[in-house]
Amino acid sequence: MQGYDPVALSEKVEERVSRYRRGVLERRYWRIRSTRHYGGNVAGDVVGCNLRCAFCWAWKFSHYTDKGFYLSPLQAAEEIVRVGPYRIARLTGGEPTIAWEHTRVLAELLVKQGYLFVLETNGVLLGAGRIDPKEIPRKVFIRVSIKAPTPEAFHKVTGASSDAWYYQIRALERLVEAGLKPGMDFRASIVLGVAPKREYAELFEKLASIHPDLITTIEPEEIILYPHVEELVKRRGLKLYHYREPPRA
Template sequence: MPGLDPFKLTEEVYKKVARFNKGFEERRYYRFRGGKWYGGIATGDVVGCNLRCKFCWSWRYSYYTDKGEFYNPLQVFEKVYGIAREKGYRYVRLSGGEPTISWRHLIELVKLIDETDKVFILETNGLLIGRNENYAKELANHANIVVRVSFKGVSPEEFEMLTGADRSFFQYQFKALENLLNAGLRPGEDFYPAVMLSFSDQAGYTRFKSQLAKIHPKLVDSIDEEYVILYPHVVELLKRNNLKPKVAYRPDGIPDFMI
């Protein structure tokens, strides 16, 4: 039986988490915060995603669409830039869900960040950028952006098992990298891959690297390796899905192989 279609899910989620108001595309957010990632970053956590990852740390907000409140791009800018300026952070980002679902909102926010000394890190599963090369071209117009394409596993089968999406959509993540490269972004600097490895074996990871190398060898050297962090609500979700990672970490950073 085929898995879910993330592009159809995008359309359904969009109806609930985005809207136009007074000429601006607004998006639902459930919080704004500072944090230690990337050496310090200001974050706006969005509601809604087009995947259903079974290890998602934000599943209580990414799975559901009735949480949070709507903000326009300027309001979000004021929130995240204010946090970054107060804390002395160089970076800002959107996280928690899939930012590319509300594309115009995202681009208007990136434009505002362009006028500052901050760098916007776009954390994305890449599916919509892989489907639409114009998205990559539009991102290439902005100097203060880094795109982090987060792969959900190292193979089509693993992608389907982890996300609930049909395995045929896995290739759109690679296509996102190709589109970003073709748009003129620099691999390893302006964009790079991340990959969830908690459920992978070494042979699969080796094949994954080979596929990256066919796009550009610098992508292999710039992989951000991700592993499950065993927050209590993540453990709850893993148990619901009868899923046990091969490698995971406790919130304090200590390896933990038992759930």
């Protein structure tokens, strides 16, 4: 098998970006900030990911494990409330399902305070059965980001084994099987421009076979070619079929 196993990598990353203190699972963050996504939200950028995407805008933190500072779920929730002013929160910048207990408790704390919590995930641990969809607190909206339209493109983009692509698809299937509704409880977002258009057509067919509403609720993800993203894309030799220039300052 060519490429790494992202589930095995998750375990290594988890050891390095999380720690127990007095029975509480703390996680490394590199910042908490407000952003304009979803009409305004507060984002906690976490350190460490189980993929190594060649277009990752946060690769200086997601591809490493030794940066940032530890927060408990309570400290992270307090910081999100302090940063404000929005009532939508999410973790991003790394993979939030790593150290899942931390994210689950944080989501519960924020939901109790009336926040909408958006769980942005690459779906690997969900698809691999390491997270039970029923453990995801109610009123959490899940966004599964599909990194490439085919197993082969997934390998080129992430360096992971091509078989690991199926974890992403399986994540969507498991959410449907758990009774969650596309558009209401979750959606797939699709990274565009990493393969020719015909390969995306195959992906859309696959998604439609899982649930027809997956197609009508897709969120397109365009790669924005910030200089640090361009640097990684070049270094990894990834051919882009579509991207956007960063907004001018």
